[in-house]
Amino acid sequence: DVKVTQSSRYLVKRTGEKVFLECVQDMDHENMFWYRQDPGLGLRLIYFSYDVKMKEKGDIPEGYSVSREKKERFSLILESASTNQTSMYLCASSRGTATSGEAFFGQGTRLTVV
Amino acid sequence: AQTVTQSQPEMSVQEAETVTLSCTYDTSESDYYLFWYKQPPSRQMILVIRQEAYKQQNATENRFSVNFQKAAKSFSLKISDSQLGDAAMYFCAYRSRNQAGTALIFGKGTTLSVSS
Numbered sequence: 001d002v003k004v005t006q007s008s009r010y011l012v013k014r015t016g017e018k019v020f021l022e023c024v025q026d027m028d029h030e031n032m033f034w035y036r037q038d039p040g041l042g043l044r045l046i047y048f049s050y051d052v053k054m055k056e057k058g059d060i061p062e063g064y065s066v067s068r069e070k071k072e073r074f075s076l077i078l079e080s081a082s083t084n085q086t087s088m089y090l091c092a093s094s095r096g097t098a099t100s101g102e103a104f105f106g107q108g109t110r111l112t113v114v
Numbered sequence: 115a116q117t118v119t120q121s122q123p124e125m126s127v128q129e130a131e132t133v134t135l136s137c138t139y140d141t142s143e144s145d146y147y148l149f150w151y152k153q154p155p156s157r158q159m160i161l162v163i164r165q166e167a168y169k170q171q172n173a174t175e176n177r178f179s180v181n182f183q184k185a186a187k188s189f190s191l192k193i194s195d196s197q198l199g200d201a202a203m204y205f206c207a208y209r210s211r212n213q214a215g216t217a218l219i220f221g222k223g224t225t226l227s228v229s230s
Contacts, residue, residue: 040123042205042220042222043220101166101211104161105151107158
């Protein structure tokens with residue numbers, strides 16, 4: 001079974017903390033993504049990676065960075081957490097678009113910054 | 115840039131009835147994928163159905179079918195014989211097929227409630 005695993009389901013952090021959200025996939029997928037989900041705004045792309053050590057900014061990269069040292073792992077980093085980063089974070093992975101194109105999602109991390 | 119629009123923030127349907135969720139998109143590309151994802155209260159995103167733009171035939175998966183109108187850039191989801199378990203948020207998504215490294219672009223979602 002295809003699996004994308006996010007390290008935490010719920011997380012509470014303090015303003016100013018450095019926060020790491022980890023995502024691991026076991027499908028040998030080339031592409032990995034981080035989305036943020038907020039009510040009424042849908043899913044917005046933060047960053048994605050199409051290969052190891054490669055990254056592309058999405059629509060809302062400000063305040064975030066990413067790391068992809070290994071193919072199976074894609075980390076989202078909040079350099080200095082702020083209350084406006086309280087949100088649901090979804091990780092996904094996919095093969096290249098020459099195949100099915102679909103993305104597989106993790107279970108989401110609900111992050112609260114206080 | 116491509117965009118996806120879901121104009122119905124909320125929809126409701128009774129069990130066993132049929133409901134249609136709307137989605138329109140904007141793109142200048144000719145080769146792409148369109149998807150409908152379901153997100154139940156568990157938050158796990160599940161692929162419902164996929165359509166490849168070069169295929170004229172509308173995709174069908176059991177009770178779920180789409181009406182794909184490429185010229186109109188419309189991609190609606192029809193759920194037949196609705197069940198209580200269909201209650202969820204539904205997202206329409208677009209993905210270019212032209213490049214190896216592209217992300218899915220999502221609409222804002224439609225919350226579907228199902229009553230007995």
